[in-house]
Amino acid sequence: MNRKTVIDYYALPDEIRVELIDGEFFEVPRRGALHQDIASYLHVVIGRYIFEQRLDVKLYEASVSVMVACDDYNMVEPDLMIVSDKSMVGGVEIYGAPDYIIEIVSDVTRERDLKSKVKLYHDSGVxxxxxxxxxxxxxxxYLFIEGTDKPEVLNFEGSVPVSIFDGRLSVDLSGIRDIVEEHNRIPV
Structure with missing residues (x-):
C-alpha cells in the first residue's frame, strides 16, 4: 500500500475535501441540512457557555483541518472541537490534539467515526x-481522560455533561432529537 502523507494532502486542489487517516485518504462528504442543524445547535449551546463563562478556549466548527497526531499520516476535519492550548492554532490548521471533538456520524462516515477516529483520537491525546x-x-x-476507549452510549433524551468543563455545562440531547424528528417530517 502506498501510504499518503500530509504532503499529498496539501497537494490536493482546494475543491477536493478529504481526511487523511493512517496514510489513507477518505472523502469528506457534503454536509447536509440535518448535519448542519445539529452542528449549529451544538455550536450555539457550547459557544454560549464559553462566552458567558469567559473561558480562554477556542471553539471551531468544520472545516478546520487538524494534524491531530502531529505526524505525517493524519489530518482530520472534526465537525466541532475545543482547543485550550492556543499555541496549537496555526494559520490554516490546528497542530495537535484538541481537548474535545464532536463528529456527526453519517452512513458514509460511520465506520471511520466509530472505529478509526476513536483509535486516532485516543492515541493522540484528545x-x-x-x-x-x-x-x-x-x-x-468517549472519555479518554479516564483511560478508556469504551463509550457511554446515550439516546437523545435528557442532558449530558461536557466532562472537560467538569460537568458545569450540560447539553440537552432532546434538542438533537427534535432536530432529527423535524427532518424526518420533511417530505423528500
Whole structure:
C-alpha cells in the first residue's frame, strides 16, 4: 500500500475535501441540512457557555483541518472541537490534539467515526470525544481522560455533561432529537 502523507494532502486542489487517516485518504462528504442543524445547535449551546463563562478556549466548527497526531499520516476535519492550548492554532490548521471533538456520524462516515477516529483520537491525546449518530439516535461519549476507549452510549433524551468543563455545562440531547424528528417530517 502506498501510504499518503500530509504532503499529498496539501497537494490536493482546494475543491477536493478529504481526511487523511493512517496514510489513507477518505472523502469528506457534503454536509447536509440535518448535519448542519445539529452542528449549529451544538455550536450555539457550547459557544454560549464559553462566552458567558469567559473561558480562554477556542471553539471551531468544520472545516478546520487538524494534524491531530502531529505526524505525517493524519489530518482530520472534526465537525466541532475545543482547543485550550492556543499555541496549537496555526494559520490554516490546528497542530495537535484538541481537548474535545464532536463528529456527526453519517452512513458514509460511520465506520471511520466509530472505529478509526476513536483509535486516532485516543492515541493522540484528545480528552473527550462525542460521536453523534442521528440515524441510530445515539450519542457515543468517549472519555479518554479516564483511560478508556469504551463509550457511554446515550439516546437523545435528557442532558449530558461536557466532562472537560467538569460537568458545569450540560447539553440537552432532546434538542438533537427534535432536530432529527423535524427532518424526518420533511417530505423528500
Amino acid at each position: 480528552k473527550e470525544y462525542w460521536a453523534i449518530d442521528p440515524l441510530a439516535g445515539n450519542l457515543y461519549k
